[in-house]
Amino acid sequence: MESTEVESDILRRVRTLLRELDGHHPACQCDRGMLRWTLHKKIDQNPSNSSVVVRILVKELERAERGDFRHYIIPLLHTLMYTLIKAPCISDELCDRVYDFCKKLLTLPKPFCTIGLDYATRLKMERTAPGTLYQRMVISEQSLKSDPYPYQEKIFIFADPELLSEAICNALVTDTEAAQASQSPRACMCYVISHAMQAALGEGCDLGGLKGRLQDMPTSEVERWFQQVVVAVESAGGEGTTDRGQHTARLQEIHRALLSSSPAGNAPLQGLQDTPLPNPNISFHLWTEDDQLWKELVLFIRPLSQSCEPDCLSQDLDNFEIQDIISDCDCCEQTRFSVLSTDSGIERDLPTAAEEPFAPCSADTEHSRLHRKGGIKKKPSPLESMALLQPGCHSPGGKPPVKLQRRSGIPPDAAAPLQRLHTARIVLLGDDRILGRLAQAYHSLRKRETRRVFLTPRLNLQFYYIPVVAGQPNTLAVEDHTAPGHEELCEVAGYLGRADPWYESNINTLCHVIPKLATMPPSPSKHLVTDLFITDVIAYYVRMGIQPVCFQVYAVKIFFNDPAQEPAEDVFLTELCTQGQDSTSHRELSMTKKKTTLDGPGIDLTVAYKKVVVSNREKELDMSVRSTGLVMKAIPSEEAEDLACLNVTITEIVRINHLSGRSFSAVANRLKTQNIKIRSTEQRPFMVCLDKDSRRTYRNVISLEVSPCPEPSYCLQKTRTMKFNLHQTEDVGLVKYMPKSLLLPINTFAGVMQ
Structure with missing residues (x-):
């Protein structure tokens, strides 16, 4: 009877979850997002319910397929x-049912077939070696040392202190x-051992x-x-053809060996825990x-050695710059492709015999004759050594020995391909x-990687x-009436x-929810990891x-009223907004008033698109x-619209003549484009604001050009190809298979559902 009540309760929770997706849940606004979390927490409290939940979810999936409820x-x-x-x-029968359902999804369009293929691949491995998915997730997320599975993952949460309140930032910290305090590498290794044993032996x-x-053992x-x-x-799990019985026998042997040295007890088995x-x-x-962002990623790929002090690290990070970031291509002015040389050109600075294994026989005498004394050997900083790393070179600060091998007549070996063992x-x-x-940081990172791949x-x-929106009094704004509201700030x-819908x-x-939880008084159970709702939701989001x-990043080139001022180049992701700017000169101000009286407010613009x-x-x-301003929106109002399109709204001033005089009215002139040029014909400047961020406002602008970045x-690659094909106008070779525009991918649970 008790199992029937548990099954009915779980079924009710799942059905309520589905009604939430339809927007029919009565408490949609206050409890949305909590239903999935409470369901998984209920399973954590009683692990024996996991099979019941899987069985109910499989039935609901099959019912949704039959009823064509694809969402x-x-x-x-x-x-x-x-x-x-x-x-x-989980029993083999349930795993087989889930696996068969995932295979059925392969006949559906994206994203169903993509997700179905990914999960079918995982389930096939899980059926052969139960516990593989849990083990790999813990090893990678905790960066545990493991040769069979050497992958590492890390979550970086970035928040702008100018946009979020101090209370929110402190609560997140x-x-x-x-969440990190209650776990250690030793505890995580014990979790992996326990879960693998229980998954295989039941x-x-x-x-x-x-x-x-395990608790009594030393860490080693x-x-x-x-x-x-x-x-x-x-x-x-890797072999795929291994018999399930062989895998169970292996873990049974390890299980027996682990408990062999412990005192024998007559305590009965407690079932699934x-x-x-x-x-x-x-x-x-x-x-x-x-x-x-770039600094944190570099340090994640190559963490500092124990000999490096934190103060030295901070100074190295602040002083280090890659000077030869590309400044060429179609989006840049100069054309310069050079490789950073470490050769000073001085004969006595050539590598010694120890550094150059293929040096000629007379290297010893030459080395003794050109030996320096009294010099100070400077230890390169970690970032300097990383900047000089080339793909295929694994030694810090080392040079690839290609030239040395060629000089001695030895053919160069193929560089070992690098694996993406890290996930940020x-x-x-x-x-x-x-x-x-x-978008700015990603564009800068891509330019760095293009010039020197690391x-x-x-x-x-x-x-x-x-999305998190919290008003803050020190938030910058161009003008009070131009500050966007909460809805406008969360268009993405x-x-x-x-x-x-699952992201929603x-x-x-x-x-x-995050601002609300940040202002709540701390509860007595705040130290418990199970009560960390925000951390649990973030973990679920990044895991699933x-x-x-993919969102299109747009490049904008801004020209200023002062001819001596160099044009500015920037990128934006969501919106570009222009607004008129008052002149500072008294003469220009009086001329502007006369012009406004005749032609109405705003300035004359020429638009080419x-x-x-x-x-x-x-x-x-x-x-x-004649316009008072315009707005370019890169995020469509409907998901069916094309993402790679700018929706431009120009506020046009229309003059209307009456018998009693002249009046003006504002008309919204809308157009769709990907490339647009705007110029003030009166040489009157205006302001440009990017991505609704007043900190990215340009003043005294006379014209601008916008195109996909x-x-x-x-x-x-195209510039290099054009050097060898001067008369070639179309993309040739590998260029035509490369993405032309810079796209910023943001992960969701389903992508864009058709």
Whole structure:
């Protein structure tokens, strides 16, 4: 009877979750996002319910497929897979049903087939070696040393202190620190051992005795047993054809050996017990420097050695710059491709015999004759050594020995391909303004990587976005009446929510939940990791959000009223807004008043743009208008619209003649384009604001040009190709297969559902 009540309660929770997706839940506004969290917490409290939850979710998935409720499928599938990963043991029959359902999704369009293929691949491995998904997630998220699975992940939370209140930032710091305080590498290794044993042996695993034995062991011995379990699970999961019985026998042998030295007891087996899924490695950062994102990624790829002091690190980070970032391509003015040379050109500075293994026989005498004395050997900083690293070179600060091999007649060996063993998950907290900063940082990072590749072959970069809006008195604004409201500041989040209902339910609800929780008084159970709602939701988002939505980044070139001032180049992601600017000169002010009296408010503009049409044929148009300002929006109001399109609204001033005089009215002139040029014909300046961020406001602007931001690697490759094909106008070779525009991917649970 009790099991029937539990099953009815879980079924009611799942059905309520589905009604929330339809917007029919009566408490949609206050409890949205809590239903999924409470469901998984209920499973954590009683792990034996995991099989019941999986069975109910499979039934609901099959019912959604039969009833053509496709918007239920992805949320139910994510909920099921998260339950399956955390479950102590799932029967083969349930795994087979889930696997068969994922294979059925391959006949559906994207994103169903993409998610179905990914989960089917994981389930196939999980059926052969139970516990593989849990083990790999813990190893990568905690950066545990493991040769069979050497992958590492880290979550970087970035928040702009100018956009969020101090209370919100302090609350997030407290939550992330509390989430990390209760876990250690030793504890995580014990979790992996316990979960692998229970997943393979089921109720035959003496989990109580196993935990007691691991607790009494020294850390070195725990690590030894951890490595044995990882090798056993990875060998079974990697082979694919390994018999399930062989895998169970291997872990049974390890289980017996672990408990062999412990005193025998007559305590009965306690059945399935919970093995916690540790919170991932999270670091919180206040985004105060423009290149802070790049610095953190560099240090994640190559952490500092223990001999490096923190003070030296900070100084190295502040002083280090890559001087030869590309300044060429179609989006830049100069053309310069050079490789940074470490050769000073002085004969006695040539490498010594120890540094040059292929040096001629007379190197010893030459070395003794040119030996320096009294010099100070400077130890290169970690960032300097990383800047000089080339793909395929693994020694810090070392040179690839290609030239030396060629000089001695030895053919160069092929450089070992690099693997992306690191995954950086960048979580942005804020509104559209912090996404504008991200677009800037991402564009700068791509330019660095184009000139000197370091992060790209080693790092898998993932972006996530959690909208948070909180008013703050010191927030900058151009003028009070131009400050955008909460809805206008979260256009990207609104688009993602319309495109992905599961994102709307779990992530968009945090927009007001996070400020509310930050102002609440601390509860007595605040130190418990299980009560850290925000951290748990972030962990769920980064673990299950695997479908990117790509947003077009736009480049803008700004020309100023002063001819001596160099044009400015910038990028924006969401919006560009222009507004009239008052003249400072008394003469110009009086002339402006007379002009306004005759022609109305605003300034005369010439607009040249390429019209976007259905046939994708370019149609160039020109127009002259008198306008008080314009707004270019890159985020469409409907998810069905094309993302790579600017919706431009020009506030045009129309003069109307009456018998009694003359009046003026404002008319919204709308157009769609990807390339547009705007110029003030009166030489009267105006202001330009990018991504709704008043800190990115340009004054005294006379004209501007907007176009899709080109991908720096495409520009570099095309420029190099054009050097050898001077008369070639079309893309040839590898260039035509490269992305031409810079796209910023933001991960969601489903991407854009058709």
